Amino acid sequence: MGAKPIRGRITAAAEQDVVVFLIGIRINRLRSVRRWWPVSTAMPRMLAELAADRDSGLLGHRMRLGPPRTVELVQYWESPQKLLAYAADRDGLHRPAWAAFNRLVRESRGEVGIWHETYVVPAGSYETVYVDMPLHGLAAATAPVPVAHRGESAAERLGRRRAS
Incomplete structure (x- = not known):
């Protein structure tokens, strides 16, 4: 059924810089399972690896279905340095998955697409509010606090005006 809503207005406890990393896959040809299946199954393994390492820098994530044949993942990170360190880690799951994907792409004819966007958001340049919602977004990735906080x-x- 889903998580229980938190009554009232809350916001995310985050007060530091935040990195929002969006990544997705689009299956361009459903019958080309051997092209998109490895890509589809690599991400959950990487998320498990990141969750097991409390120092990885991943604050939280949410996977969702996007437009037709598209899966999107929203990730919140402590810093761009930690995100880039994970991407470059030769002992982690990302590097071999990325190399395998690149081999598949060279052999394919556009059967699977992948994309990502990275946003470094300075402290004070974002705001969140959740009303009668289960933990969601940045509040789920960090912690919820009452809006008055x-x-x-x-x-x-957003820090444009001091709270009284």
């Missing part, structure tokens, strides 16, 4: 309005939470 960061300001009653979006302008206050």
Whole structure:
């Protein structure tokens, strides 16, 4: 059925810089299972590896179905350095998965697509509010706090106006 909503207004406890990393896969040809299956199954293993390492820098994530034949993953990271360190780690799961994907792409004819976007968001340049919602987004990745902790309005939470 899903998580129980938290009554009232909450915001994310995060007050530091945050990296938002979006990554996705699009299956362009459903019958080409041997092209998209390895890519589809690599991400859950990488997320498990990151979750097991409390110093990885991954704060949290949420996977969702996007447009047709697309799966998207939203990740929240402590810093761009930790994200890039994981991507480059020769002992981690990402490097071999990325190498395997590149081999598949060279052999394929556009049967699977992959994309990512990285946003480094400075502290004070984001705001969140969740009303009667289960833990979601940045609040789920960090921790929930009452809205009054960061300001009653979006302008206050963005740091443009001091909370009274």
